[in-house]
Every structure is written in structure tokens, then in C-alpha cells.
Amino acid sequence: MKQSMLYPRATSTRRVADMNGMWKFRLDKENEGEEQGWKNGIPGADLIPVPASFNDFYTDKESREFTGDFWYETEVFVPGEWKGRHIDVRFAAVTHRCTVYVNGQEIISHEGGFLPFSARIDEVVNWNEPNRVVVKGNNELSFTSLPAGISVTLENGRKMTKPFFDFFNYAGIQRPVKLVVLPEESIVDFTLNYALEGNDASVSYQVETTGDHPVTVEVYDESGKPVARGEGKEGCLKIENVHLWEVHNAYLYHFVLKVLDGEEVLDEYYDEIGIRTFAVEGNRFLLNGNPVYLKGFGKHEDSDIVGRGFNIGVMKRDFELMKWIGANSFRTSHYPYSEEIYQMADREGFLVIDELPAVGFFESLANFVDAVSGKTTNFFDRPTVPELKKNQLAMLEDLIARDKNHACVIAWSLFNEPDTMTDSAAPYFEEIFARAKELDVQKRPRTFAMELNSSPEHCKCHQFCDFLCLNRYYGWYLLGGYEMVNAETAFRKEMDAWLAKGVNCPMVFTEYGCDNLQGEHKLPSVQWSTEYEMEYLEMFHRVFDSYECVKGEQVWNFADFQTVEGIMRVNGNKKGIFTRQRQPKEAAYYFKKRWESLPLDY
Numbered sequence: 005m006k007q008s009m010l011y012p013r014a015t016s017t018r019r020v021a022d023m024n025g026m027w028k029f030r031l032d033k034e035n036e037g038e039e040q041g042w043k044n045g046i047p048g049a050d051l052i053p054v055p056a057s058f059n060d061f062y063t064d065k066e067s068r069e070f071t072g073d074f075w076y077e078t079e080v081f082v083p084g085e086w087k088g089r090h091i092d093v094r095f096a097a098v099t100h101r102c103t104v105y106v107n108g109q110e111i112i113s114h115e116g117g118f119l120p121f122s123a124r125i126d127e128v129v130n131w132n133e134p135n136r137v138v139v140k141g142n143n144e145l146s147f148t149s150l151p152a153g154i155s156v157t158l159e160n161g162r163k164m165t166k167p168f169f170d171f172f173n174y175a176g177i178q179r180p181v182k183l184v185v186l187p188e189e190s191i192v193d194f195t196l197n198y199a200l201e202g203n204d205a206s207v208s209y210q211v212e213t214t215g216d217h218p219v220t221v222e223v224y225d226e227s228g229k230p231v232a233r234g235e236g237k238e239g240c241l242k243i244e245n246v247h248l249w250e251v252h253n254a255y256l257y258h259f260v261l262k263v264l265d266g267e268e269v270l271d272e273y274y275d276e277i278g279i280r281t282f283a284v285e286g287n288r289f290l291l292n293g294n295p296v297y298l299k300g301f302g303k304h305e306d307s308d309i310v311g312r313g314f315n316i317g318v319m320k321r322d323f324e325l326m327k328w329i330g331a332n333s334f335r336t337s338h339y340p341y342s343e344e345i346y347q348m349a350d351r352e353g354f355l356v357i358d359e360l361p362a363v364g365f366f367e368s369l370a371n372f373v374d375a376v377s378g379k380t381t382n383f384f385d386r387p388t389v390p391e392l393k394k395n396q397l398a399m400l401e402d403l404i405a406r407d408k409n410h411a412c413v414i415a416w417s418l419f420n421e422p423d424t425m426t427d428s429a430a431p432y433f434e435e436i437f438a439r440a441k442e443l444d445v446q447k448r449p450r451t452f453a454m455e456l457n458s459s460p461e462h463c464k465c466h467q468f469c470d471f472l473c474l475n476r477y478y479g480w481y482l483l484g485g486y487e488m489v490n491a492e493t494a495f496r497k498e499m500d501a502w503l504a505k506g507v508n509c510p511m512v513f514t515e516y517g518c519d520n521l522q523g524e525h526k527l528p529s530v531q532w533s534t535e536y537e538m539e540y541l542e543m544f545h546r547v548f549d550s551y552e553c554v555k556g557e558q559v560w561n562f563a564d565f566q567t568v569e570g571i572m573r574v575n576g577n578k579k580g581i582f583t584r585q586r587q588p589k590e591a592a593y594y595f596k597k598r599w600e601s602l603p604l605d606y
């Protein structure tokens with residue numbers, strides 16, 4: 005049965021119980037959990053919070069850096085009155101993979117750490133009693149995992165993760181877990197698409213259910229007034245004098261879907277939907293037919309203590325800071341974010357580039373140095389590519405199934421900084437890009453974030469993009485310091501080379517920025533000082549402002565974030581415009597001034 009990606013919502017026919025809280029936890033340091041039967045219950049008394057990464061709770065390095073299997077356990081009471089309905093344990097994300105056992109029975113295994121899945125437990129549930137849920141997780145990276153990397157074994161026999169990317173490999177049950185109770189016949193999915201006609205909008209819909217009873221779709225405006233109604237599993241609704249969803253001026257209609265048996269409602273589901281169109285026309289982005297310029301950030305789901313765990317308070321603070329600074333967009337670098345973040349972006353009117361965890365597809369343990377070197381790692385020549393592609397296509401399908409109805413999602417970023425310099429990369433990209441177009445009814449523009457190795461001269465994959473996303477670090481990782489003058493020359497030379505190739509699409513800078521230590525000042529400047537960061541940013545914005553094809557600037561990064569330790573990282577990546585604790589660094593005031601003065605259709 006196809007897994008539903010619908011967000012858990014309680015309605016007249018559905019029940020949702022929260023399973024977050026303190027779960028039993030144990031790192032499987034001796035790799036004994038399987039043979040010791042931990043699926044029936046894990047030993048020890050340690051408890052940790054769900055949702056959260058496990059890595060930053062402990063005081064020993066072995067736990068923070070642990071690579072391998074880890075086990076969680078909880079109990080959930082299932083009331084007898086739910087008998088006859090389907091009972092699902094829904095995980096919003098377990099990173100990077102897991103197997104779920106209920107009452108000692110294996111229910112499901114899932115690959116991928118950033119998208120939801122459900123364990124249906126009807127066959128094993130103890131009605132009107134507690135039920136034991138055990139999760140065996142694993143955080144190892146490989147050439148076939150998304151994200152990619154390797155594990156090595158140390159002299160003491162312990163494994164160690166070596167990521168081909170710059171963010172810490174946090175892991176665990178990192179997003180909410182809920183018990184979802186569904187009727188026998190239920191709504192599995194629905195898909196929406198829009199066309200604007202003067203002051204009206206037509207909304208085409210398709211609804212997928214598990215049965216054959218009739219379906220209705222009702223639409224209400226924000227005042228609760230009914231504005232449209234459709235019958236049948238597919239159809240087209242006309243909404244007159246439509247309130248369009250706009251940047252920082254969101255309008256969300258209330259959609260109610262029902263499965264009916266005469267007067268009886270067999271299933272009911274609802275969602276808050278923004279009606280808008282988004283397209284690329286020439287080298288412009290058009291939102292509802294009007295030009296729009298992206299101002300904002302590459303982000304991470306990353307915060308103190310809980311690591312990559314969904315943190316609702318940090319989410320709220322991040323949106324308040326993005327409104328304060330004058331941003332209107334962000335990229336979900338480098339993986340799909342928690343569902344609640346897209347819901348908030350819908351409500352606040354932010355434009356989101358939604359990114360797959362296809363990062364590390366360039367074999368390097370210091371990609372920030374190698375990705376600007378001009379060398380290839382022949383990543384797509386490897387025998388592991390078919391397995392990797394299968395995993396990426398599966399995740400692409402889940403990503404689009406989960407996020408396709410969000411007004412905020414305006415584009416799909418299908419890779420971050422992959423190795424695109426070999427002929428073998430092109431057919432891989434062609435297949436991924438074609439599949440994305442096939443899966444998305446709204447045909448949103450598709451792209452990927454290119455590092456300097458993906459240059460006009462050497463990139464073999466940019467032609468699949470509907471717009472280009474460039475991660476560029478002239479003046480930081482190359483030509484930095486006093487030779488920044490050469491950095492600007494080289495930067496302009498590259499821009500001219502793209503135009504000389506006949507590229508005529510929007511170009512978005514999805515990364516630019518430099519590490520800066522909060523409060524570090526030096527006159528005249530040196531790298532890592534605030535003064536240098538200002539010089540660097542002014543140089544980049546001088547170049548952006550002189551090329552009409554630049555239609556977006558998303559500085560790297562919104563906030564300082566955790567990476568692996570190393571001599572080029574001061575307890576993490578310090579390119580944040582805000583600190584990891586979400587307080588402004590000096591550059592935040594510089595961006596506020598720039599972005600508040602840039603018109604929306606700049």
C-alpha cells in the first residue's frame with residue numbers, strides 16, 4: 005500500500021496522539037542489540053528526548069561521535085475503542101535509517117533521514133493496553149547514502165564517520181513521532197494546481213483514497229465563508245476574486261476533503277492552502293505573474309543541545325529574525341526540513357527552495373577546499389551509482405509527495421555541490437531532473453547548487469536546470485585577503501563566461517559568505533574579522549548589482565552551525581549572519597539595510 009505523506013491531523017474521523025517525550029536509549033557500542041533481542045526491550049535506564057539528535061546530550065566524545073546502531077524504546081497505550089481502525093506510528097524523520105519493532109515484531113525498515121514514514125501496527129497491537137515500540141537506528145554514511153560519506157574504523161575498534169560535507173552528522177529520532185488512527189476507508193493523498201484568470205483562479209485537484217466512495221472538496225476563505233465545492237476524486241474549482249498568496253502577505257484557504265457514504269462522513273482531512281503561481285520567464289522569476297527577487301539564506305536545522313532535532317522555539321525565532329532582516333526566502337540546505345517549517349513559511353509568505361539530501365556527491369573530506377580546486381573526484385564513475393540513484397529517486401518521490409501542496413515551495417534543488425565534471429554525471433542528472441518534472445503537477449523550476457568546479461567551462465549538467473544556483477566563495481576559499489581585488493576580477497570573468505555560453509535564466513547565489521568570529525575587529529581588515537566580512541559582502545553585492553540575470557542572493561549561512569572538528573572550523577562553521585544562539589552579528593545590520601532598500605521585483 006502506498007504510504008500517505010499527509011501531515012497528521014485530528015478530524016471528525018481521525019485521531020492523533022503525541023508520542024514525543026523521554027524515550028529509553030542505548031548506543032549499541034558492542035553491536036550486540038540484534039543477538040541480545042533488544043527489539044523486545046532495550047537494557048539500561050538511560051532516557052533521552054524525542055525529537056532530538058542524541059549527539060550533544062552526553063559529556064563523552066565516544067557518544068557524541070558514535071557511529072553505528074542506536075536503539076530507542078517507548079510505550080504507547082492504544083484504547084480499545086479504536087479497534088477496527090488503522091493504527092500507524094508515524095515518524096517525521098529518523099536519521100539516517102531505521103527498523104521499527106512493535107511488541108517484538110518487525111514492522112518496517114526505512115532508508116533516509118529527512119522524510120516521514122509510518123509503521124502500520126494493526127496486526128500486532130494490544131488493544132486497551134500499553135504497546136512497546138522499539139526503533140533500531142543507524143547513522144552510517146556511504147557512497148550510496150544521502151548524504152554521502154564514509155565510515156572508518158579506529159585503532160580501538162570504534163567506527164568514525166567521515167562526511168563528504170561540512171555539517172555535523174547528527175542522528176537519532178530527530179522529528180516528532182505520532183500515533184495516527186485512520187478509518188477503514190481514508191484519504192491517502194491530494195494534489196493541487198492553479199491557473200490565474202483575471203481576478204479569479206481555477207484550482208484543479210486530484211484526491212487519492214483507499215476505496216471507491218465518493219469524495220467532495222470544500223474551500224473556505226479566511227473568514228470561514230465557503231467559496232467553492234467540488235464533487236469527485238478529481239475536478240476543477242473556480243475561486244472568484246481570489247486572494248492570492250504573496251510574499252509576506254500570505255492568504256491561506258481552508259480546504260476540506262471528505263469521503264462520503266450518503267450522509268455519513270467516512271473520512272475527513274483538511275489543509276491550509278495558499279493559491280499562487282510561480283514560474284521562470286526568461287531570466288526572471290514570476291510570482292503570480294509579477295517579478296520577484298530572492299533575498300535570504302542558506303540555513304540548517306541546527307541548534308544547541310538538540311542538534312538537528314526539530315526545535316519549535318528556534319523555528320519561531322528564525323522566522324522573526326528573517327522578517328526583521330528583510331529576507332523573503334531560504335533554501336532548505338542540505339536536506340528536506342521539518343514539515344512545520346514549511347507550514348510556517350506558508351503562513352509567513354516566504355519563498356523556499358526545497359533541497360534533497362543529495363550532498364557529498366563529491367568525494368572529499370574537506371569539500372570547501374577541493375570544491376574550488378577545479379579537480380574532479382569521478383564520483384559518478386563509481387560502481388555504487390546505480391544504488392545511489394535508486395535511493396535518490398525514492399527520496400525525490402517522497403519529497404515531492406510530502407511538499408507539493410505548499411505555496412512556499414517554489415523550486416526543487418536536486419543536489420548540493422555534486423561532481424559534475426565527468427560525462428558520467430550527465431545521464432544521472434538527466435534522469436533525476438526528468439523524474440522531478442514528472443512527479444510535480446505544478447512543474448516547479450528545478451535546479452541544483454553548483455560549486456566552483458561546476459564552472460562554465462567544465463560543468464556537464466547545468467543545462468538541466470531551469471535556473472542556476474551558484475555557491476561562490478571568491479575572496480574566501482580562493483583569492484582571499486589582500487588579493488580580493490583579483491577575486492572580483494575572477495568572479496566577473498566567470499559571470500561573463502556564463503553569459504557568453506548563452507545562459508538566459510535567473511541566477512541565484514545560494515551560497516556566498518565568509519567565516520567571521522563574533523566581535524573580532526581589525527583595522528585594516530584581516531580574514532575572520534568583521535571588517536573583512538564587510539569588504540567581502542560589498543564586493544559580492546557590487547557584482548550581483550551589475551548583472552541583470554542575478555535574481556537571488558541567499559547568503560551562507562543564516563546562523564553559525566555545527567560541523568566536524570578541524571583546523572579550519574572554530575567549533576563549527578562561523579559564516580552565520582546570526583550566532584547559533586540566534587543573536588545578530590554585525591553583518592545582520594548591513595543586510596537589514598540592504599534588503600529593506602531592495603524592491604521586491606529588484
Ligand SMILES: CCC[C@@H]1NC[C@@H](O)[C@H](O)[C@H]1C(=O)O
Pocket residue numbers: 169170171338371372373375376421455475477481515560577579
Ligand atoms: C566551497 C564550499 C563551501 C561550502 N558549501 C556547502 C556548505 O554546506 C558549507 O558549509 C560551505 C562552507 O564550507 O562554508
